Amino acid sequence: MxxxxxxxxxxxxxxxxxxxxxxxxxxxxxxxxxxxxxxxxxxxxxxxxxxxxxxxxxxxxxxxxxxxxxxxxxxxxxxxxxxxxxxxxxxxxxxxxxxxxxxxxxxxxxxxxxxxxxxxxxxxxxxxxxxxxxxxxxxxxxxxxxxxxxxxxxxxxxxxxxxxxxxxxxxxxxxxxxxxxxxxxxxxxxxxxxxxxxxxxxxxxxxxxxxxxxxxxxxxxxxxxxxxxxxxGIHDSSAALVPYLKSIKDPFLLVSTGTWSITLNPFNNSPLTQEELKTGSLCYMNYLGKPVKASRVFLGSIYEKELNRILSYFHTDKEHIHSLDLDFALFSTIKPWDLNYKSKDDFLLEKFPYSSVELSQFSDYKHAYFQLIFELVNVQVNSVKSADPDNEIKQIFIDGGFGHNVVFMKAMAYLLKDKKVFAAEVPQSTSIGAALVIHNHWNDLSIEEGMVKLEEYSSVYNSIV
Missing domain, CATH: 3.30.420.40 (ATPase, nucleotide binding domain)
Structure with a gap:
């Protein structure tokens, strides 16, 4: 037997x-x-x-x-x-x-x-x-x-x-x-x-x-x-950061996207300032007990709300929208809807300019959607800058929903042309992070460096300008 x-x-x-x-x-x-x-x-x-x-x-x-x-x-x-x-x-x-x-x-x-x-x-x-x-x-x-x-x-x-x-x-x-x-x-x-x-x-x-x-x-x-x-046990946001800390050596920012978009900077130990507090910044703690500077915006929630408005008005569907690629000829013509809007003072996006835009002003769904992405990416870029005010980090990993959005990712790479921008994926990152913190107690194998799957978008800037 x-x-x-x-x-x-x-x-x-x-x-x-x-x-x-x-x-x-x-x-x-x-x-x-x-x-x-x-x-x-x-x-x-x-x-x-x-x-x-x-x-x-x-x-x-x-x-x-x-x-x-x-x-x-x-x-x-x-x-x-x-x-x-x-x-x-x-x-x-x-x-x-x-x-x-x-x-x-x-x-x-x-x-x-x-x-x-x-x-x-x-x-x-x-x-x-x-x-x-x-x-x-x-x-x-x-x-x-x-x-x-x-x-x-x-x-x-x-x-x-x-x-x-x-x-x-x-x-x-x-x-x-x-x-x-x-x-x-x-x-x-x-x-x-x-x-x-x-x-x-x-x-x-x-x-x-x-x-x-x-x-x-x-x-x-x-x-x-x-x-x-x-x-x-471990807190879920800190757990999701563990696979990156365990397998990537160079400093990075992790933009974890979902209902909230949270930019985590494990390499900024400076004290939180009063100005940062006002703009929605705070600190988490990583599994080693080190502070993690974080900035957050209600990006995913606003995206879903405004996307549904576009879908309803132009009678199209979400699958069609998400199949779009970045049309740079169109994207390069888009300007901020409100030049006076400061997203750093509005992390809940209660005054997000696009929310008050009449969709009849756009020629088609594509134009309306690209304007939305342009506004959202500018908010996200400001959030990134809040987490890295000295512009020291040269690579950014974006995981979650927006990491799968090609238009969003290419727009981020275009606006952050001095950085390497990656869509990052760790399947079940929170659970794997919880497993990794006790790795040495049960697993005699070394942690693989390829655990984080990365797709680089940084080269997009050179190819579209």
Whole structure:
């Protein structure tokens, strides 16, 4: 009888706002198994939608058992990646004492007046924590709220865990914090002192936070008949950056595009300025605990809104629009719709000039679409300049939706002619990033340099002028 050897793999639970995914990667980081589910949201005690943590927990445990019992895989390790701005408050019985707050919930009116007596105090706080005050999007302010308004929850809470560490805790029983979750616009971390901010201690919050350990920390546990090395988890934006940091040596900017377009500069450690705060800049933390300067614009959301307006007006379809190539003869005639518009002061794009344009002014859908791309690319270029104000970085990687948009990519390369512009792709980059941070614990192979797939657009400038 032939004995079939099991495939050595790492398991990754990737928890997004919409989809929950579990992957198995082999030692070359190829996907050998994947499952994706969408769970119905619960309604919390305030009447807002929130995650059903029990459903995700059941999915994790059930799927792990099925994979182990299949006999096909030798699951050596497991790690977790989740979205940020989310905390799980653990009681004495090891279970959540309340539903996890949805960071999109409105923040109570007037509560911040207990934290700041004037605008100057708030600005100084934002500079120290490297993020603007945005209510529940700052998970530290969720703690501030329960401390002041939900004291019964606060008193029942033994430990508050960031979302990725909750899943690690379920398997190990160990409570940790990771620096990428702490550093993602939480208002918990003083970037200037490289430590927790002083406001936490007087309120008794500090003693409810789990110890901070390195992102490559693992705990060995027995799960049914298998022994697993369990990671502590990582924030998703920081996880997506890991494959680039691990496989690319020269400095780069990563423009991660989706609903938001976020330009990440892992090579700019300068303190955040008041002007940068006003323009939507902030700092994340990479898996090594180093600040990552970031600028953001609501680019993808505006693109979808305005594209749908074009499609409706000109009676065309999205596939046709996305099949267009850059018509430079037409593109070179396009001028900014509003010369006075400064996108750096409008990162939510609430005053985006194109939104007020009457589409009847364009001769056809192509002209209307190229004007939209021209306006969006100029916004994106300004965002890039905000993340790299000294113009030191010479290569830019654009991943996500806009990385697949040929017109957008060629326009970016044209306007950033002094840089190399690449469309970049790492399949399931967030999950692979979570796997890579614990690579040395389970994988004896070296990390391949070709993990990031790049398509250069920089030469476009020379070919179209």
């Amino acid at each position: 032939k004995i079939v050897s099991k495939i050595e793999v790492v398991a990754i639970l990737d928890v997004g706002k919409t989809n929950k995914k579990l992957f198995l990667f082999d030692k070359q980081y190829q996907i050998v198994y994947q499952q994706k589910l969408t769970f119905a949201q619960k309604i919390d005690e305030d009447g807002y939608e929130c995650e059903d943590l029990s459903a995700i927990e059941e999915f994790l445990f059930k799927t792990l058992r099925e994979l182990i019992d299949s006999g096909k895989y030798d699951i050596r390790a497991i790690n977790f990646s989740t979205y940020g701005a989310s905390l799980v408050h653990i009681g004495v019985d090891g279970r959540p004492v309340v539903d996890m707050f949805n960071y999109l919930k409105p923040y109570p009116d007037g509560l911040l007046e207990k934290m700041f007596s004037n605008e100057k105090e708030q600005t100084q706080f934002e500079l120290e924590t490297c993020c603007p005050i945005q209510g529940n999007l700052n998970s530290g302010l969720q703690l501030f709220r329960i401390c002041h308004q939900r004291k019964e929850i606060f008193s029942k809470t033994i430990t508050t865990l960031h979302f990725p560490q909750y899943f690690s805790f379920l398997l190990t029983g160990k409570k940790y914090s990771d620096i990428t979750s702490i550093g993602c616009h939480t208002s918990l971390w003083n970037f200037r002192k490289n430590n927790y901010h002083d406001w936490l201690t007087p309120l008794g919050i500090s003693k409810k936070l789990a110890p901070v350990v390195a992102n490559d920390t693992v705990e060995k546990v027995k799960f049914d008949d298998a022994y697993l090395l369990v990671g502590i």
